[in-house]
Amino acid sequence: MRPATLLFRVAVAGRSMEPTFRDGDWLLARRLRRAPRTGELVIATDPREPARLVVKRVRAVAGDAVALAGDHAGASTDSRDYGPIPARSVVGQPLLRYAPLRRFGPVR
Amino acid sequence: MDLRSLIAPRLVAHAHCDIPCGIYDPTPAKIAADTVAKMVEKITGSAGNDDASRNLYIRSVAVKEEHAQICKKELLILWSDYFKPEHLEKYPKLHDTFWKAAKLCSKNKQSVDAKAAADLQAAVKEISDIFWATKK
Secondary structure, three states, rough: OOHHHHHEEEEOOOOOOOOOOOOOOOEEEEEEEOOOOOOOOEEEOOOOOEEEEEEEEEEEEEEEEEEEEOHHHOOOOOOOHHHHHHHHHHEEEEEEEEHHHHHHEEEE | OOHHHOOOOOOOEOOOOOOOOHOOOOOHHHHHHHHHHHHHHHHHOOOOOOHHHHHHHHHHHHHHHHHHHHHHHHHHHHHHOOOHHHHHHHHHOHHHHHHHHHHHHHHHHOOOHHHHHHHHHHHHHHHHHHHHHHOO
């Protein structure tokens, strides 16, 4: 699954990125064509179910292998379970939370 | 079209967790199986045609069916979410054990059968023993 536009919106589902993102946050993201960097937030295709997107943080990059982790490590299924993902699976990067409005602002 | 649906994302990004808090426990299945057995006892032991007896009878049937269903749900959570391929290697009969236990839940839901209830309790215990063995 690849977003069709340069900028795209996603709704966060799940709690593995707390406190950075909460379940139900609406994000504006941009398509990412370059290689992801350690520490960045990314949106990637789920290696176990490519039609699905996940939002995680890049824990480590080694060549083409990108390890993802949730900020809420105790409640996250990520590279610890499914191993590193190829860099091309990273499709985007969250830029901004636009809802809820009281937490509007850039994300990183 | 209202504003909300206009600005709502079309895509979902999952920040998911397969193991919410990592808490799995066979105890709810055991309680449900024990409840089924207790209800079978109440149903078969119920006598009398007065309103109180009929009420108890009907409630016991309803609770039996409900808890047979709860038992199945709890077992399926353990089966699909807790147990991993490495457990299967160590317990090659695991799938069969769960399948039979789930079928026993159905049987207990459908019938009033003390033997089926006892079999379900035994099946849940077997799964529970495997579960705790994997925790060691």
